[in-house]
Amino acid sequence: MEGILRCEHVSKTFMPGNVQAVKEANLVFEPGAHIIMGKSGSGKSTLLHILGGLEKPTQGKVYYEGDEIYTEADMEKLRQRDFGFIFQAYNLIPEINVRDNILMPAYIAGEKREERFRELVEALGIERKLKQMPETLSGGEQQRVAIARALINSPRIIFADEPTGNLDEENKESVMQMLAESCQKYGATLIMVTHDSDQLRYAEHSYFMKDGVIQKEG
Secondary structure: OOEEEEEEEEEEEEEEOOEEEEEEEEEEEEEEEEEOOOOOOOHHHHHHHHOOOOOOOOEEEEEEEEEEEOOOOOHHHHHHHHEEEEEEOOOOOOOOOOOHHHHHHHHHOOOOOOHHHHHHHHHOOOOOOOOOOOOOOOOOHHHHHHHHHOOOOOOOEEEOOOOOOOHHHHHHHHHHHHHHHHHHHHHOOEEEEOOHHHHHHHEEEEEEEEEEEEEEEO
């Protein structure tokens, strides 16, 4: 099975210490919501970074639409064009306001995304924060800005590392609904890692990771 994204025999070993964070992962991702459960230190974030082209595996290969991504001539363009990232750390640019932080991927891609922008800021409840600087926002507000930024270009694959970790229950619900809607409305693929079992209700495909080993659950 080809899938939009797949990995074959992917492992990652960190030195010193010969710590094997990911062990022989063989996965195929089709459009839809994929949620990987695991405790802290299980290797799930390392695997997510490998799948998104951010961390080269020690061995194995990752393919996007049939092409090996770690031999891609312009991986940066691939990440800007087709991949969206939501990190545990918000990674907002402190020198620019909320509006420009959200639109930065669109600026880089040379795209106009005003309709998508309005849709996102309204859904995430940050329309009154657009002129503020990141440092003036709460942690939950910064996370919502980071989520809007990740979705602004309607990426084909959304990589999410604990995207609701700093949100209250109401905002967790709205963010997860938005991510699920991105899969349904735009045909996107969500690959999300979390330790929160409540999020599994949004999964079309679920996985469990322990000590670097990942298994598909459903």
